[in-house]
Amino acid sequence: METLSVRCNHCGAPLQIGNGTRFVTCQFCQSNLEVKRTDSSVFTEEVAKIAENTGRMAESLGVIELQNEIERLDREWAQKEAGYISHGKNGPHRPSSSLFGLAFGIFFACVCFGMAVAMSNIAGSFHGGFSAMGLVPAGMGVFAIVAAVINMNKGVELERAESAHQARRAELLAKLQQARR
Numbered sequence: 001m002e003t004l005s006v007r008c009n010h011c012g013a014p015l016q017i018g019n020g021t022r023f024v025t026c027q028f029c030q031s032n033l034e035v036k037r038t039d040s041s042v043f044t045e046e047v048a049k050i051a052e053n054t055g056r057m058a059e060s061l062g063v064i065e066l067q068n069e070i071e072r073l074d075r076e077w078a079q080k081e082a083g084y085i086s087h088g089k090n091g092p093h094r095p096s097s098s099l100f101g102l103a104f105g106i107f108f109a110c111v112c113f114g115m116a117v118a119m120s121n122i123a124g125s126f127h128g129g130f131s132a133m134g135l136v137p138a139g140m141g142v143f144a145i146v147a148a149v150i151n152m153n154k155g156v157e158l159e160r161a162e163s164a165h166q167a168r169r170a171e172l173l174a175k176l177q178q179a180r181r
């Protein structure tokens with residue numbers, strides 16, 4: 001049988017192998033070796049190392065998958081968030097769940113109702129009796145409260161969606177860190 005001379009990829013010891021041998025164990029360091037052949041050369045590679053490389057490759061595929069997933073999640077969230085943001089004269093407006101908006105709405109409404117009462121009193125002193133003029137600021141006051149409540153509800157909804165998004169993202173990030181380790 002024709003034999004070939006190769007070197008152990010692990011310890012460098014010379015090895016004699018048969019022409020068709022695919023796997024060999026080094027007599028010196030007991031490494032499991034796979035015989036690789038190219039057109040111009042024959043060399044050996046540790047089998048354990050090959051398995052390790054394959055494992056690393058599968059691992060990095062998992063990492064890439066997770067990275068893609070996080071990217072997709074971020075894109076989806078950006079779209080969703082954009083749906084909540086209205087673009088007014090004062091630039092983009094993000095609905096807020098804070099009570100400040102509602103408090104301001106109520107304050108504004110009180111001013112409007114006060115104006116409504118004052119206006120109908122003034123009008124009443126001229127014409128006698130009820131006047132429809134007070135309905136305009138009264139309507140503005142009601143509108144202010146309704147708008148504030150709608151904004152607050154939207155703000156609560158947005159915050160809930162955001163925290164759900166953050167939780168999902170954190171979960172993926174934790175998985176990613178684990179996969180990278």
Ligand SMILES: [Zn+2]
Nearest residue numbers: 008011026029
């Ligand atoms: Zn060896």
